[in-house]
Amino acid sequence: MKRLVNILTLLIALVALTPLSVAASEAHDGDSKGVDPKEVIFDHLGDGYGWEVPFNHHKRIPLPVILFGSDGLHCFSSAHISDGKPYKDGNVIFQLAPDGDFKGKVIEISPDGKISRPFDISITKNVLALFIAVVLVILSVWRLKVWYKRHQYEAPRRGLGLLELIVDFIYGGVIKATLKEEAPKFAPYLLTVFFLILYMNLLGLLVVFPGGANLTGNIAVTLVLALFTFFITNLYGTKHYWKEILWPDVPIWLKCPIPIMQIIEIFGMFTKPAALTVRLFANMMGGHMIVIVLTLLIFIFADMGAAVIGATTVMSMIFSVFMLLLDTLVSFIQAYVFTMLSTIFIALAREKGHHEAHAETPVASTVAPAHS
Numbered sequence: 241m242k243r244l245v246n247i248l249t250l251l252i253a254l255v256a257l258t259p260l261s262v263a264a265s266e267a268h269d270g271d272s273k274g275v276d277p278k279e280v281i282f283d284h285l286g287d288g289y290g291w292e293v294p295f296n297h298h299k300r301i302p303l304p305v306i307l308f309g310s311d312g313l314h315c316f317s318s319a320h321i322s323d324g325k326p327y328k329d330g331n332v333i334f335q336l337a338p339d340g341d342f343k344g345k346v347i348e349i350s351p352d353g354k355i356s357r358p359f360d361i362s363i364t365k366n367v368l369a370l371f372i373a374v375v376l377v378i379l380s381v382w383r384l385k386v387w388y389k390r391h392q393y394e395a396p397r398r399g400l401g402l403l404e405l406i407v408d409f410i411y412g413g414v415i416k417a418t419l420k421e422e423a424p425k426f427a428p429y430l431l432t433v434f435f436l437i438l439y440m441n442l443l444g445l446l447v448v449f450p451g452g453a454n455l456t457g458n459i460a461v462t463l464v465l466a467l468f469t470f471f472i473t474n475l476y477g478t479k480h481y482w483k484e485i486l487w488p489d490v491p492i493w494l495k496c497p498i499p500i501m502q503i504i505e506i507f508g509m510f511t512k513p514a515a516l517t518v519r520l521f522a523n524m525m526g527g528h529m530i531v532i533v534l535t536l537l538i539f540i541f542a543d544m545g546a547a548v549i550g551a552t553t554v555m556s557m558i559f560s561v562f563m564l565l566l567d568t569l570v571s572f573i574q575a576y577v578f579t580m581l582s583t584i585f586i587a588l589a590r591e592k593g594h595h596e597a598h599a600e601t602p603v604a605s606t607v608a609p610a611h612s
Contacts (some may be wrong), residue, residue: 284532285454285525286344287366289318289336292452301449303368307334308359309348318362321346334358369453370461373439377432410434410579418583419590426586429472433465434579441524441571445564456574457525459517466513466520469582474509477589485509512585516578523574527567534560 290300302319309332316334320327326335326349333349348358384403387396396404415430416423440455455461485505487495495501537556 285457285528287364287453287458288344289346289362289364290322291365291368291449303363303365305334305346305362306360307346307348307362309334310350310356310358314358365453366455366458366461369440369443369450369455372450373436373443373455376439376443377435380435407431410576414576414580414583418587422590426472426583429468430579430583430586433468433582434575437465437520437575437578438572441575442568444524444528445567445571454525454528456520457528459521462517462521463513465578466516469516469585470509470513473512473582473585473589476586478592480592481589512581516581520574520578523570527563527570531560531563531567534563 288300289305290302293299293301300318300322302317302322305314305316305318305321307314311330311332314329314332314334316327316329321335324336324338326333328334331351334346335349337343337345337347342357346358346360346362348356350356380403384396384400384407387400395401410431411423411427415427419426437456440461443451444454444456446452486502488501488505490501534556538553
């Protein structure tokens, strides 16, 4: 137990001190201008063509840049365009745009000086982090599957035991309790999305590779996840579900000749994925931003004397560690809430009307007397 406490203390210290060293490096390199909180925050929370190295923010692990330019396909390392350096590949020049609409993105400069934005399918930090999260989900579930294949009547322990506990908690407490007999049909998707969100959240809290990418704080990622739920909900919707949208049981003057209720119901179809998108994005983005802001307080108050900077450093460290621990809990809660709401939306779409349920009942009742 004592060894576990020491390991956790070391990890917390590493997580807390790395942002401090990063911010210190930035402050040292730009001490004439001071620290720009806005630039630091968006630099850490945004995407990039390289992966930051801990304790040295200006050095990055290069990632592959893949572009379709005006003269075809181009593949090269992001180290060639780091720090805004131009890189000539064939007859065109590529570099990171320093400002403008394409700031931080790769632009193409043709021989005649024309600037354009190539079709970019590069393996950026967020893309690689997504691949890593997917691999972790597959490996985790695969290990659990192999265990039960080899030990059918034994319960797993340690890491696999915790994984089984989480699977049972989500499946039994959320999916099975809500979808009833249809739970096995939708459980693969719902469990996959839960673990994918959980791993992305937890990886985002780490400051060393393969962590540090703010995936669920990227609204494009949360939007795609919400769209999966949206398409599954509507593609598997029953006749009763679509009837309640297109011709709900309300007074006729509310749906004809002006389709007031139909408009409201169709609008409600799109507010559900919007709520899933914004809820996950805002909570995870906010947690990361608070930790960075608390860290930056040290450098904002750096010019106010030794006493002020000393007190600010201690308070900032305490609150940063507290927020990181809280974010660990929030990572699980947000994955749980996303899965729970997705399950509820699917269950509402699978609800059978009175006539559908009544049509299924006589089949069983008429067959029974025949056998008797």
